[in-house]
Amino acid sequence: MDVVVDQISLRRYNLSAVLRHLCGAGPRSRARIATDLGLNKATVSSLVAELGERGLVLAGDVERGQVGRPGQVVEVDGRVCGLGLQLGVDHVAAYVLDLRGEMVSSHHRRLDIQDLGPAGTLAMLAELIGSIVGGAAQDGRHIAGVGVGVPGLVESAAGSLRIGANLGWRDTRVVDELVTLLGNPEYPIHLDNDANLAAIAERATGCAVGAGNLIYLTGDVGIGGGVIVDGRVLRGADGFAGEVGHMTLAGDGRLCGCGRKGCWETVAGMPALLREIADPGSPIADPAMELQERLAEIRRRAELGDARTLRGLDAIGTGIGLGASVLVNIFNPQVLVLGGFFSVLGDLLMPAIQGQLSGQVVSESLSQCRVERSAFPFTAAARGGAHVVLESVLADPTRVPPGLARAGGSR
Amino acid sequence: MDVVVDQISLRRYNLSAVLRHLCGAGPRSRARIATDLGLNKATVSSLVAELGERGLVLAGDVERGQVGRPGQVVEVDGRVCGLGLQLGVDHVAAYVLDLRGEMVSSHHRRLDIQDLGPAGTLAMLAELIGSIVGGAAQDGRHIAGVGVGVPGLVESAAGSLRIGANLGWRDTRVVDELVTLLGNPEYPIHLDNDANLAAIAERATGCAVGAGNLIYLTGDVGIGGGVIVDGRVLRGADGFAGEVGHMTLAGDGRLCGCGRKGCWETVAGMPALLREIADPGSPIADPAMELQERLAEIRRRAELGDARTLRGLDAIGTGIGLGASVLVNIFNPQVLVLGGFFSVLGDLLMPAIQGQLSGQVVSESLSQCRVERSAFPFTAAARGGAHVVLESVLADPTRVPPGLARAGGSR
């Protein structure tokens, strides 16, 4: 029912405030934290002591000011980490990030989802998670949780992928399966839509740092959307919000993979681009071609001034901009982040996108929405998964048990 | 910077929890509140006492259970009220609602915005506010604040209407003007977009009670959108979110009042309906005709089975459904509320709307979005303005100064 507050949650909240402040604003003395946050120095001392016991902060350098006693800098401890994974149709990426915001390790594996099927893929995922967590422990690090991103309609609270069209999965209880395979690990596992996680990553350390309202677009076969509203992921009533790729924008449009007609992805996804710039059967449209190679080839043609390629990019950019203008009208975000191939080819697509936005957005004269190319075009979701874990620690530092205190840290 | 909690805000939060619980769940004994909220009986007694001193709750009947000592029921005091106003192109509506959720009074005035201009209109508004507040005080009631809804791009935090196309206003500092005209009243004045307020009203007491995610559409000359995400109004970076009427949905579309082409309102607004069902110059398309009369005439024709009218309603319903499906895909709301003429003609439009939605929404197979006709087709915004005020009292009961305690209540 209604959430009520007692003194324990008050303490928790202030622990969170101090830790979050250190993460966001950087290392500083206790006295500085106190004035920054409006807390009493004594309170901050007490809070910092508890955070230290939990292995979340440690003593840093001594900082001399102009006059007066130098301060003992408190800084975030890098031992507590989040593990994020991103499952794509042909690969899996994993990142370990620590609370300081630094990347501890990254892992990439190719795999054939079709071949492995859900069970085989999840077994492989579980094994990967297990080995990363084990390796981190040997390094004296503590994985506080795992965040997994998958493309499709995800019921995040239930840890279930309801419809994963691209993976060919349906009603897969990903979290339950992984928990079983890993033998009920002590760390929690969180499942989310890949675009949501990507948006979180861009906001945390990417090209949208500090933006409370942003939209991330995955440029892939389809177009996925991750929307952050006032700092929180837009989920909707059942967690299915953000299905921007299937907005009906072209009434006269062609058939979409979802069975409907005129979906946005049909005019701005990768197949649409290939249709524009190449005849069917031409080598560049060969499904077997590596994505990176295909994008490199498109860029080569564009830079040589190939008219059809340039026209095609302009058309796709206009298509992207058309849908983007709808979203910007609705959400009035600070930033629109282009992911996937939208980002890789971003410089070529940008003029058309910007043209659409400035022509179609109502509030354009009052406020401008920045359009940015993703800082991590194909790996943002994995990083976002790690950030979800780290955010849960920031929101409730008492989730990390005390005792990690003076474990030695570095090896 | 970061918000920090001390014991005062802890108290505030729990006062809020108790008051909100009473508003939402109805009158009940202290003991019942304690078990409902998980608070200690002693704590609840203390909280209730303070709420009583502030004139927010009062002692009700004695409630006998099966056995044991009867409980003293605590109920919400109706003396604290919110005043909401809604400014339309040709009228202003005002509602006073009390914390119990009951309507204390309503006021309607016709006015010619064009004729009065911003200054004259605001003077009239101020006078209306003053007289209502004065009248309420004589009734022993306390107006805790004023919420004003206007159509257009509103910067709510600044209390400014940036672009009010229908009113013909631009960069009007509504709140500042009213505060000056009213001589710095002690109650705060809040300005918001009318669709936002309407959404709040429907969620508070209308057809979307309890829905954390909903979309309100004003069916007017244009289409305004008010979106609630996880219980909070979607504002975006600058407060201009929700401009759904100017989504570009019809690429080949006709010119919109905003200067662009293919906006949603051009295919589903009132002018589009009139274009479909009547020739230019026909009496029903006469701008001088009263809206209510026009709607009645359309209904008459539809019920007589006039083919053109039925075709037109179907076309407009399809147009509404087209844009609605885009919104439902993006937001995954529990409820979509139709306001204005969408609501009045709702029964006639619904088949086409529902048809579009079931055909165009991706998650339709997993979760269904209810479509409802507004409970207050043309006055929801005024009610919503009052609810904003009441919500601010619920969020922080200490805003109401103590001393209203035993002032006598009834007149």
Place this chain on the structure above:
DNA sequence: CTTAGTTTGTTCAATCAACGGACAAAGATT
């Protein structure tokens, strides 16, 4: 080198909110 001034961080008593237990009040049941 000494002294004054500044800033940091800890200690300690005070304050305040919530809590648990005890208890009186008020009624139903036997």
Place this chain on the structure above:
DNA sequence: AATCTTTGTCCGTTGATTGAACAAACTAAG
């Protein structure tokens, strides 16, 4: 009349934040 049940208050305890005092550590000026 005795017992049981429930309500609401009282009171001492717990725990978190706070303000003031103070020692520590350093700079700047004389």
